[in-house]
Amino acid sequence: MKTALIQFxxxxxxxxxxETVRQMVRDAARSGAAxxxxxxxxxxxxxxxxxxxxxxxHEADDPFLAAMREDAAALGLWLLIGSLALKTGDSDGRFxxxxxxxxxxxxxxxxxxxxxxxxxxxxxxxxxRESAAYRPGxxxxxxxxxxxxxxxxxCYDMRFPHLFRKLAKAGATIITAPAAFSPVTGKAHWQSxxxxxxxxxxxFILAPxxxxxxxxxxxxxxxxxxxxxxxxVLADGGxxxxxTMVDLDLADVGRSRRxxxxxxxxxxxxxx
Numbered sequence: 318m319k320t321a322l323i324q325f326x327x328x329x330x331x332x333x334x335x336e337t338v339r340q341m342v343r344d345a346a347r348s349g350a351a352x353x354x355x356x357x358x359x360x361x362x363x364x365x366x367x368x369x370x371x372x373x374x375h376e377a378d379d380p381f382l383a384a385m386r387e388d389a390a391a392l393g394l395w396l397l398i399g400s401l402a403l404k405t406g407d408s409d410g411r412f413x414x415x416x417x418x419x420x421x422x423x424x425x426x427x428x429x430x431x432x433x434x435x436x437x438x439x440x441x442x443x444x445x446r447e448s449a450a451y452r453p454g455x456x457x458x459x460x461x462x463x464x465x466x467x468x469x470x471x472c473y474d475m476r477f478p479h480l481f482r483k484l485a486k487a488g489a490t491i492i493t494a495p496a497a498f499s500p501v502t503g504k505a506h507w508q509s510x511x512x513x514x515x516x517x518x519x520x521f522i523l524a525p526x527x528x529x530x531x532x533x534x535x536x537x538x539x540x541x542x543x544x545x546x547x548x549x550v551l552a553d554g555g556x557x558x559x560x561t562m563v564d565l566d567l568a569d570v571g572r573s574r575r576x577x578x579x580x581x582x583x584x585x586x587x588x589x
Contacts, residue, residue, distance in 0.1 A: 318351055318352060318464055318564070318565045318567060319348075319349050319350050319351050319352075319562065319563075319564050319565075320350060320351070320352045320353075320354070320523065320543070320562070320563050320564070320565050321345035321348065321350035321352070321353045321354070321560050321561065321562050322354050322523060322524070322525040322526075322541040322542075322543065322552070322554060322560070322561040322563075323338065323341045323342065323345065323353065323354065323355045323356065323525055323541075323560055324356065324525060324526055324527070324528050324539055324541045324554045324557075324558055324559055324560070324561065325337050325338065325341065325356070325527065325528070325558045326527065326528055326529035326530065326531055326537070326558055327356070327358060327359060327360070327361060327362040327497075327527055327531060328361075328362065328363075328531060328532065329361060329362070329363040329365070329368060329372075329532065330361075330372075331360045331361050331372055331373070331380075331381055332380075334359060334360055334361060334381075335360065335380070335381050335384055338355055338359055338381075338385075339384060339385075339388060341560055342355075342385075342388055342392070342396065343388070343392065344560060345560050345562070346392040346394055348560070348562055350394060350562065351394055351395060352394065352395040352396075352397070352464075353394055353395070353396050353397070354396075354397040354399060354493060354495065354523055354525040355396075355397065355398055355399045355495065355525055356399045356400075356495045356496060356497060356525045356526050356527045356541075357399045357400045357414070357471055357472050357495045357496050357497045357526075357527065358399075358400055358401065358402050358414065358497055358527070359381070359398060359399055359400065359401060360373075360379075360381040360401045360402060361373065361402050362497060362527065362531040362532065362535060362537075363532065364532065364534060364535060366410075366449075366450050369402060369412065369450070370404075370410070373402055373403060373404050373412065374403065374404060375403060375404045375405070375406065376403050376413075376415070379401060379403060381398075381401055382398065382401060382417065385398050385417075385419060386419055386423040386424075386425070387423060389419040389420065389421060389422075389423050390421065390422055390423030392421075393421045394421055395418070395419070395420065395421060395462065396418075396419040397416065397417070397418050397419070397467075397469075397493050397495070397523075397525075398416065398417040398419065399416060399471070399493070399495025399496075399525055400414050400415055400416045400417075400431065400471050400495060401414075401415055401417070402414060402451075403415055405452060407452055409452075411448075411449075411450060411451055411452040412450055412451050412452070413430050413451065413452065413454070414430065414431040414447075414451045414454075414471060415428055415429065415430050415431075415454075416428065416429045416430075416431075416469050416471055416493070416495065418460050418462075418467060418469065420462075426460050426461075426462070427458050427459075427460035427467075427469060428458070429454065429456070429457075429458040429469035429470070429471070430452075430453070430454025430455075430456070431451070431453065431454055431470075431471040431472065431473070431474065432453055432454045432455065432457070432474060432477075432480065433453065433473045433474050433476070433477055433480075434447040434448035434451060434453050434473070435447040435472065435473040436448050437502075439499060439501050439502060440501070443499065443501060445499070447473070457480060457483055457484060457487075459484055459487045459488060459489050464567060465489075465490040465491060465567060465570075466487070466488040466489045466490060466491075467489060467490075467491045467492070467493060468481070468484030468485070468487070468489030468491070468492040468493070468520070469484075469492075469493055470484070470492060470493065470494050471494070471495055471496070472494070472495065472496040472497060472498060474494070475494050475496075475510045475511060475514055475524075476506075476510060478513070478514065478517060481514045481517065481518055481520075482517070482518060482583075484518075484520075485518035485519070485520055485580060486580065486583075489518075489520060490520055490521065490546075490567065490570040491520060491521045491522075491523060491565075491567075492514065492518070492520050492521070492522055492523075493522075493523050493524070494511060494514075494522055494523070494524040495524065495525050495526070496524060496525075496526045496527070496537075496538075497526070497527040497531075497537045498526060498527075498537060498538040499537070499538065500536050500537065500538045502538075503537075503538025503539075503540065504538065507538055507540060507542070508540070508542065508550065508553075511524055511542050511544050512544050512548045512550065513548075514544075515544040515545065515546055515547075515548050516546075516547070516548040517579065518546075518580065519546040519570060519573040519574040519577070519579070519580060520546055520570065521543070521544065521545060521546060521565060521567075521569070521570065522542065522543070522544040523543055524541060524542045524543075524544075525541045525554075525561075526538060526539050526540060526541045526542075526554065527539070528540075528541075528554075528556055528557065528558060529556070529557070529558065538556075539554060539555060539556040539557070540553055540554055540555065540556060541553070541554030541561050542554070543561065543563045543565075545569055545573070546569050546570045546572075546573035546574070547569065547573045547576075551563050551565075
């Protein structure tokens, strides 16, 4: 299955980000991609909650989602919108960080709200409080497609292996991990975490990423990755915008799981 991971630098203007993504999706389709994936928060990357309140939409009214559904149908491909920042109507005003899997008919086949919030202090100058602006999801999601089951995750979720295990146990052979990863933690942990999640569960990991300088105080790591069920890095998107193409051999999942059938070896235990 020919797969394309889109890597770009989202800014604060959802309309401009949409035009960039639409063109890259079309380019991927022209190259023969049957499954195209975009990064986390493809519609906006902003540190201003006030600005987000002014420019974001609820899911039913969101022009980015509507355009992506139209394009998936027009191009006849599967499309993962890594995630969109969306209004929720919650009383505290927090947004959703929501991933969408779109069918070649333009239908929303599944959506997933990011469960784990990136609340960290990396150093004296780099601090994140995702939970101040986004409400966490509560539901793990596996979607059925014609080429197998896909488990949905977003960015910081990759540090929680029990989520990936549950997705694999539920039948996922591909797990998506769209991201807007910090350059500091990206350099230290990005590839190691994704390879570990692939190896542990015998799944393909598809991780489209944001890259570059997204604003005066925000940058992202890039290096969109495709990792095989055996833990091999099949493609690395580097640190510049672009489209990473990989032809996946989905039979690799069965081969890897037969060699090391660890999904069948989980045991219940007590303590500590």
